[in-house]
Amino acid sequence: MTLALTGATGHLGRLVLESLLARGVAPDDIVAIGRDTSKLADFAERGVQLRTADYSKPETLAAAFEGVDRLLLISGSEVGQRVKQHGNVIDAAKDAGVGFIAYTSAPRADTSDLVLAPEHKATEQLIRDSGIPFSFLRNGWYTENYVQVAQQAKHTGLIIASLGDGTVASASRKDFADAAAVVLAGPGHENSVYELSGDTAWGYEELAQVVSDIVGREVTYKRVSSKEHRTILTKAGLPMGQAGFVVSLDTNTRDGALGLVTGDLARLIGRPTTPLAEGLAEAYAAAE
Structure with a gap:
């Protein structure tokens, strides 16, 4: 089974890669996707596949998702652009036959007044509308x-x-990264919503x-x-x-x-x- 993550060059993405490897996922079953994969040379040396793609360039996404079974979509950092960018990713994933998308969302994205929530709410709806089984990882602060x-x-x-x-x-970024790795690599998370907090x-x-x-x-x-x-x-x-x-x-x-304290994060990672x-x-x- 091939596992991929976008935004792999960021702080969270690198920690997810480390967590997947620590959990015993074979390096050649992992695809790390980013705009500048030279930043991931250390993971390539360990056998992780690197693919270059840009959320804003749909033509780069098709090849990046080829053969991918399960995808972690790490939300983009460009506020105001994310819905369109995430839509490009979701469309390309659907065309490539990706069977599962985990998405790093925001706390209570569908009901919260949080200033950052609307783009995440919209992205969640795009994923639901795609018909691809999903898990929403509503990361806290x-x-x-x-x-x-x-x-x-x-x-x-x-x-x-x-x-x-x-x-x-x-919670620490590593806690959230471990949760993402658990959901990406493990069974039983289809069509789930996790409110992740310390x-x-x-x-x-x-x-x-x-x-x-x-x-x-x-x-x-x-x-x-x-x-x-x-x-x-x-x-x-x-x-x-x-x-x-x-x-x-x-x-x-x-x-x-x-x-909000939910306990979902600790339960997923199996530790406080x-x-x-x-x-x-x-x-x-x-x-x-």
Whole structure:
């Protein structure tokens, strides 16, 4: 059985490849697909097949999916372009006779007010409409997303946010990658939806304490209003649109969009998810 994943050159994709190999999948049964496969030379040396393709270039996808039985579609990074790009992938997969698609979606994509949800909801519908058996991996927030927060707090002693008492049930990227590998390589996941989250939802007071321990200085969580937050971000040089996106995400977090704990992730990977303190310390050290 041939297993393929798109977006293989990204952080998540590389971790999925490592997880598949660690689980005993034969390297020549794995197809790693990306725009610049030179970044995957280390996997080619281990026997993994490399194929070049671009979500925005449908003509590159047909050859990439030839002979593929099961596909992991890692969502694209170009906000505003993803529905069209993902549609290209789904159409090519259907034409190639791919028998299963796992897709990295967003928490409660079909019902959430999360600012990122609409493109994921639309992609999920495209997959349903294709008739291809599927699994939606509704990934929660990556702990690694807070490395930059920690780096800034090392210099300022502050974490500024407009999410109030909102919580985040994050997990390490490796946890999500292991779940993707389990679903891609294993049976029994057809037409399933997994709400993937960390085992614990934490607030920003806890984040500030964790960051304090990591950076070696006292860090305080400063609560601000959405209006104040937008002003702070734009004065710091962030474009208005990007500042609005950050504030909207904080509003979503305050309203509970990222705090749901389901247990699905731990059940899939067969172990507890990585705690915030451990995951952030490891990611912070790797970024230094």
